Amino acid sequence: MDDLVIGMAGSGGDGIVSAGESLISAAAYEGYHAMMTKSFGSQVRGGESSCRVRLSTRRVHNPGGNLDVAVALNWEDFLKFGAELPVSGSTVVIYESKTGVDPSSLPLPGVTPKEVFAVPIGDMARQAAGTDKAKNTVVLGLIAGWFGIARESILRGLAKKFARKGAALVEANERAFTLGEKFAKDHPLATPRSMDKPVGRPGAKLLTDGNDMCAAAAVFGGCDFFSGYPITPSSEVMQFYTKHAWEYGGAALQCEDEMAGIGAALGASFAGKKAMTATSGPGLSLKTEILGLASIAELPLVVLDVQRGGPSTGLPTKAEQSDLFQAAFSAHGDVLRPVLAPTCVSDTFQVTLEAFNIAERYQTPVLLLSDQEVAQRKETVDPIDTSRFTVEHRKVPTETELQDYARFRQTEDGVSPISHPGMKGGNYQGAGIEHNEHGNPTASGKMHAAMNEKRFRKLAPLKRRSDLFHIEGSRNARLALVAWGSVAGVCREAAERAASEGLDVKLLVPWLVYPVAEEIYRDFFASVRAGFVVELSHQGQLYRILRMFVDVPAGVASLSRSGANPFQPREIVAQLRSAAVALQQPAVSIASED
Amino acid sequence: MDDLVIGMAGSGGDGIVSAGESLISAAAYEGYHAMMTKSFGSQVRGGESSCRVRLSTRRVHNPGGNLDVAVALNWEDFLKFGAELPVSGSTVVIYESKTGVDPSSLPLPGVTPKEVFAVPIGDMARQAAGTDKAKNTVVLGLIAGWFGIARESILRGLAKKFARKGAALVEANERAFTLGEKFAKDHPLATPRSMDKPVGRPGAKLLTDGNDMCAAAAVFGGCDFFSGYPITPSSEVMQFYTKHAWEYGGAALQCEDEMAGIGAALGASFAGKKAMTATSGPGLSLKTEILGLASIAELPLVVLDVQRGGPSTGLPTKAEQSDLFQAAFSAHGDVLRPVLAPTCVSDTFQVTLEAFNIAERYQTPVLLLSDQEVAQRKETVDPIDTSRFTVEHRKVPTETELQDYARFRQTEDGVSPISHPGMKGGNYQGAGIEHNEHGNPTASGKMHAAMNEKRFRKLAPLKRRSDLFHIEGSRNARLALVAWGSVAGVCREAAERAASEGLDVKLLVPWLVYPVAEEIYRDFFASVRAGFVVELSHQGQLYRILRMFVDVPAGVASLSRSGANPFQPREIVAQLRSAAVALQQPAVSIASED
Amino acid sequence: MSPGVVEQYQTKDFKSDLKPIWCPGCGDFGVLQAMYRALANIGRPPHEIAFVSGIGCSSRIPGYTTAYGFNSVHGRALPIAQGIKLANPDLLVLVAGGDGDGFSIGGGHVPHAIRRNMDLTYVVMDNQIYGLTKGQLSPTSPRGLKTVTSELGSFEEPVNPLLYVLAYGANFVAQGTPADMTGLAEVIEEAIRFPGFALVNVRSPCVTYGEEDQQIKAHRAHMKPLKSLGHNPEDRLAAMDLAQHYARELHTGVFYRSPSPPPTFDALARERQKERAGRGLPRERILDMFLQK
Amino acid sequence: MSPGVVEQYQTKDFKSDLKPIWCPGCGDFGVLQAMYRALANIGRPPHEIAFVSGIGCSSRIPGYTTAYGFNSVHGRALPIAQGIKLANPDLLVLVAGGDGDGFSIGGGHVPHAIRRNMDLTYVVMDNQIYGLTKGQLSPTSPRGLKTVTSELGSFEEPVNPLLYVLAYGANFVAQGTPADMTGLAEVIEEAIRFPGFALVNVRSPCVTYGEEDQQIKAHRAHMKPLKSLGHNPEDRLAAMDLAQHYARELHTGVFYRSPSPPPTFDALARERQKERAGRGLPRERILDMFLQK
């Protein structure tokens, strides 16, 4: 077995997420590729909590589809996660026998799992460790026992974790683990399943989540200033910066609200520093005005929006991809603001760096559009050779240019060298008011048109950055998938599976989501007869945005739905299959389908 | 002569705008159709100011193109208005002779006006009234003298205007007027031009601007609550409400900022009242978050955005149509928010009323997207028979429904009867958090999908409201214009002129700008081979939005440019002409043009 | 309640079916209980009450009552509540939320709510931390506090909410703690009865992220009822003097109650409505105002 | 300026080529002159000065100086200025704007700027009206004032900016008027020299929309220099007492100057930078922190 998806749920106190953390750390250390997502109810403490851990000997692109293993510490909580923890006929179900549910009548309508184990998890925990708190350790023992994963590393991890709390606790947990393991050995699986050993050398993998990766990438990219206001699921970036910024001579500020959060960051950028702020939808809404100011004042700024379910407060703890319209269009006036989206923890490094580089090179705010899944899931990352990346800096005026300096000079490429306070001779007026080349206010329609044109022109080269697009599959494929953000990983797997089934399919994943790179899409779509733009949003926002600028082939449809209803690779493969069948029909029927 | 466009400019103290006001009031009283636009520099007082007055015996749709008459009290100020006061070879130019400019070398590069008069306006004012302040009255006399307009009514108006300040001032102004008139008589035009008499009966016309019309329409529509924060060019709506709301048992509140402005209005709506707020771009940006709240809480609310030049503070006193993306898309999460746009002062009445009706019927925020020109230009309006309009009210729960009330019940049309505090049995939880039918918070993906679907479904009927679209011209025309907001009036005249030239053209003007009424456009475009979506914005935002939902014919292009660069009917006619010529070419050349 | 009137309502009439999802032991449970008691004593039917909040653990409170609730967005409860009150002054309008909601993101609305002086009751559950978002600095967090956003200790002085609102001219300012339920219910009731804007700052412990000296136990040990200190609640300067000790002392009870509360905005608005009634053109003929005569 | 150092700058060095477009007679001209004088005395070169403002007539002031200016958006000058100062504490950072900009839309930022205490100087041109938008009510407009948004008279008490900022804990608070240019230039200079957040409220007449008793002439007749009243500027309570009279009296000079200003945020941040320098992984190796060992 080379791939295993484990889903677990319980009440807040059950330590389900902590078990997941132990498991993935151990697996990562051993060299497995792994991914872990968490999901909670709305309670801060107590309430339901769950996690999914996927382990594989090959790279994993998404948290997987149906569970191979389901662990329910109680059924009520487990069921609250619905499609997030899908059980199928081939799932091994493990649950607390105290729930009193009979293995033959699990509360899983329409599904009869192949193997079901009612385990007295609580009893075992109390027996081994004298406390219910060890339930999660028992579960780890069960998993290690049945699926042969990472025994030593888990134990090592537990020892480390509880070391501070004393030897007694370490031993109690070892006992609980062993008891779980023993139960597994005593009740073998009907169809034994054991994970293959990983390939890489132990201890070489990185393990982190999207938010921490983003913050670290920002440090790498030279960001020396963070200011923001806390909001789920982005607060971790601020938490990273308020702790680490100082080590690099930078600073971080928790502000009184989102306007102040982006305002201070913009001030820092005006002062010559690379700066960022981070938020989620409600905060992005409040930052709208100052985002527009950053555009007209031509100041570099990176704004991270970790998308969650909307509108309004919406579903704060769930992933959705519904802030794209907002990211691209939320400014009054004519504004062009690049939007970049990472698709996984790993590429969050490069995409964040690109965001800073683009911001600096073009003197523009850049929206970095992450989502709750990418931001908060943990993922193993293969070591990144950072020496192959360039860190860009804004173009400052030369001594000669300072002789006769005009901050907003009309240059050929639309980028004007930018000074900052402290630079003698570079003194200028920054303004949200329309201005002339010196930054002085104007009400002239002619100047306004010229400045609008400049602000758009300077960003045109972005649309030719084919390195910001990932295209896979055969060049002339007639079937296509387009996906962005966390859904891209699902589509990557779907495209691979479909190809292995013999379907003629290709995939496009943009890191640069806006502006729309017309030619890259035109080229991509040239061979395409049918396909899907796959998104986790009710409206299918990327599909609509593509239509604005590109003649999307009539057979390419939007495949989209509301957040907290994750896609699975297999359903996308199924859609591709039907599309392929439809393509066999006479051409007319397709044309009239639209 | 049945149409006359007069443009005047001077310094702040010159009373240019006041002269325009006198002229249009008099003309309106006499029964002319008239329109007046004002334009200023950025100074609060002093600085340059200008106005354009267009008079006609037929309905006028826009402020006109090149000036028939140009009045410059000084050239420096006049020239600052550039394309806003375009002089052509057939313009009669009148200017202050004290400027020392020779009639044969006016500072109008490339233009040699047919008739030029250097008039000692200042001297005449001092001679007649003992003060420079009467310069504008001299100008009125000159215009009345040369073009034979509204002599009696102007004098009557002056008498009224200065009555409070004493008989001496009235007489002084009469003298100044007469002196101007006499100068005109003494220096007749080479080609005499005199306005035809108007048709209607005197005193039957309304005269007002878009902001006052909007406020009055809101009162008519039952709006009982206004709260907002001042911002040019929308403040007049608040000024109207803070004065008049009380007369109807309503209330108005000047708030501390835009969030409070929309927040209080939303509170009033929650409390069961029809409510509105008004703003311009920067304020709309700040209202974004609560707009999203209104959508998910399903509360009626009308938000007026009077567009000005953007981005950011931009050009606060100039018209632009660049807030459409913002109006349609500025919310995180999946939100569908109707956007309505009036095209002139007259239809501002009905469009405002529709905004309230739609808000109430569908329990949704509605964005009323006016622009600086419509909002601040004065226009004669033919009497409106208000009895043919229906005022709608939100659907409240019946006694039976209150027995088992669920605020967000899934109904067939997606509209759930809405209660409000004070209504027994209707108690519910309003929330920005995703909720179930009772308004209780949920984190369920299934419920979220169902509620998103409901919130979109309820607005679907809007897209079939063909009464919110104006289509003119021959049904099978191969040429088309699409225009919205203040530019629609320019296109209306352009389409008429083009048709009279024999071009096969039709015009579509949407009041409902978003959501895009796919079928109405599809039907409209069916015959179309070429044409333009005409907009005063750098990006051509409506053109892009249409493409999102409609297959816009390849030959239909975006004709758009930055604000403060007004369109003229004649240039659009010219574009249509070229498009018509291109259509004669073999079809291939058109297809490859895109 | 005037003598002779039968007490009609009990606490259970204000309790909704929704089970609070606060952490076990959270101080907000106590605030909710106190609110039930106060409302029962006030005796207005639930449907005549509008209860507005922002976002935060504390802002969940309206949903646990049977009143009309509006769990709005972070920091905007006060403007929304003012809109409700001005639209329908007959309603009893309550506002609640956290220290972050009220004094950080929503802090700009407080002075204006106070100077406008509508008849609202604003209950702040001040736990000196951001609960819902898991433990970041709040504007009332003490200087030097280590949290997830200040692992090295904070640099900022906390705001002093009591002193602020007194400086803003608030006419009723009180403080309570769930450690003293009776006292808390009393001040909330008094705040509701007060004609005008009334603020009750409740030191409501966050058991999950809060500091030790901000827990019920510590409150019980250290709280100082203002009554027992002989404080005259009609003396604003004395109140401001006491308020200075916000960070160090836990005073409970009424800091300030204006002896002659000025007219409320909603009352003035009503008067103006009466005075201007019928002075304008009827709605159907409103356009006549634009006729050129 | 320490003795022996040659005075290097003159007012003209701070004057830009842009001609102010304020109405003739506007009080802001005087504020600008006073600013030139103060800056010339301070003697920092223009390029080391960042001058941030919001939106309003008054907010145009940075453009009339040769400093780096940032005429930002309405109400957000303080956050932007704090970002500048924290990013580069070597700069002299000035903030200016109107009463609406600072106490209405931007009012929520003031307490936090004060408790954070960066070394900024904030000059408010308080004309008790919205000038730029043509005469609406401002938060400092007196109760009952008739304006275009209160034709029937306003219902609200004005805010008292002096009292607020003292209650917020500001360590330097002064007031001036262009009717007394020397005094105004002096307090601005003193505010700039003060180590920490310093506020100067300038009663700057709006000649176009302002009230008569808020014009230069009235100021000249009625202003009361605090010095002449024997006020001790190191006594915060006395300052608050005097500040109560904001609406009725025109006190000029320093209300409060802390005798022992606490460390500024920017200074603390510098210290922390020094202390933490080199403690983290080098930027190029930052990812090593995620290695599973």
Ligand SMILES: Cc1ncc(C[n+]2csc(CCOP(=O)(O)OP(=O)(O)O)c2C)c(N)n1
């Ligand atoms: C506009 C916006 N910004 C940020 C958030 C995230 N957020 C929710 S509650 C909260 C603060 C909670 O603290 P507090 O108001 O003190 O309430 P408590 O949870 O402590 O009761 C924050 C920052 C949000 N929901 N909306």
Ligand SMILES: Cc1ncc(C[n+]2csc(CCOP(=O)(O)OP(=O)(O)O)c2C)c(N)n1
């Ligand atoms: C977000 C936003 N809201 C409103 C405005 C409109 N506006 C510009 S300046 C101003 C108030 C001006 O008053 P004040 O701050 O007192 O400055 P003054 O002009 O009196 O000097 C307003 C409301 C704006 N530009 N931006």
Ligand code: SF4
């Ligand atoms: S996190 Fe704190 S404030 Fe929130 S519910 Fe838990 S104890 Fe209460």
Ligand code: SF4
């Ligand atoms: S409107 Fe008032 S504040 Fe503005 S420039 Fe004129 S006088 Fe000064």
Ligand SMILES: [Mg+2]
């Ligand atoms: Mg709190």
Ligand SMILES: [Mg+2]
């Ligand atoms: Mg002002």
